Amino acid sequence: MYDKSKIIPxxxxxxxxxTYPIWHNTVSxxxxxxxxxxxxxxxxxxxxxxxxxxxxxNHKTLLEDWKFSVVRNGIRTYQxxxxxxxxxxxNRTCMNCHTDKTKFCDQCHTxxxxxxxxxxxxxxxxxxxxxPLAMRGP
Ligand code: HEC
Ligand code: HEC
Ligand code: HEC
Numbered sequence: 001m002y003d004k005s006k007i008i009p010x011x012x013x014x015x016x017x018x019t020y021p022i023w024h025n026t027v028s029x030x031x032x033x034x035x036x037x038x039x040x041x042x043x044x045x046x047x048x049x050x051x052x053x054x055x056x057x058n059h060k061t062l063l064e065d066w067k068f069s070v071v072r073n074g075i076r077t078y079q080x081x082x083x084x085x086x087x088x089x090x091n092r093t094c095m096n097c098h099t100d101k102t103k104f105c106d107q108c109h110t111x112x113x114x115x116x117x118x119x120x121x122x123x124x125x126x127x128x129x130x131x132p133l134a135m136r137g138p
Contacts, residue, residue, distance in 0.1 A: 009105040014025045035111040045097040049080050063090065102126075 040046065048055050050062065066088045069075045078086045086093050098104040101124045109115070 035107040037107040038100060039107070040097045040099075042097075047082070048097070049078065049084075049086050050091070051081070054081075063094075066090070090118065090122050091124055095126075099124075100126055 050058070055062070066078065069078070070088055076088045078088050080086055095101065100120070
């Protein structure tokens, strides 16, 4: 035996709680907060070093390979899957297209809670000029 008059309200409360994250975000307007990394607008910069679906998921590994390639093997050219060759450089290549770290990299990283120490040593182009930091390396 079960009592419909209790089960239905209990179900309504349960569904309300279970879906809370969805409707709360809708009500508070947060549902629209998804990272919107700003892509290059320059026509000459329309193609990433690898396809978007790949780079989105694998840029961490790619950057690790790049670093390894330079630091361990002294190889500074990357042969991409589109048959083009790119200079292996976080700044002169990645950040040459993705010029604004704050509007690009950080958009996702802040959202996902990803942190890294890359910028303790690497200086991205936007930081370079003008000012005293312009003296710092590649
Ligand atoms: C020649 C310009 C260029 C270079 C160099 C470049 N990118 Fe990109 N990148 C783009 C463009 C354009 C897109 C968007 C591609 C698309 O929409 O198909 C993109 C997309 C991405 C994305 C996915 C963004 C998203 O919204 O999912 C990531 C992550 C990324 N790039 C990281 C990097 C990293 C890391 C490097 C260096 C290893 C790099 N890019 C080098 C132009 C470049
Ligand atoms: C489309 C969203 C997105 C964009 C844009 C993006 N990242 Fe990421 N990044 C992530 C996510 C998600 C992770 C964590 C997952 C992983 O480790 O692969 C990550 C991880 C990383 C890591 C590894 C951090 C660690 O030590 O675990 C590095 C380094 C990195 N990103 C560099 C960059 C750089 C440089 C740019 C800008 C040129 C960039 N990312 C742009 C989403 C993004
Ligand atoms: C302690 C300082 C330091 C930190 C932190 C650091 N790097 Fe580097 N990185 C270097 C040095 C030094 C080189 C060698 C520079 C050269 O020979 O051109 C290098 C080289 C590289 C290269 C190849 C050459 C170039 O100019 O881009 C890549 C790619 C790279 N690092 C990516 C990263 C990423 C991604 C992170 C964060 C996950 C990171 N590095 C953190 C110091 C650092």
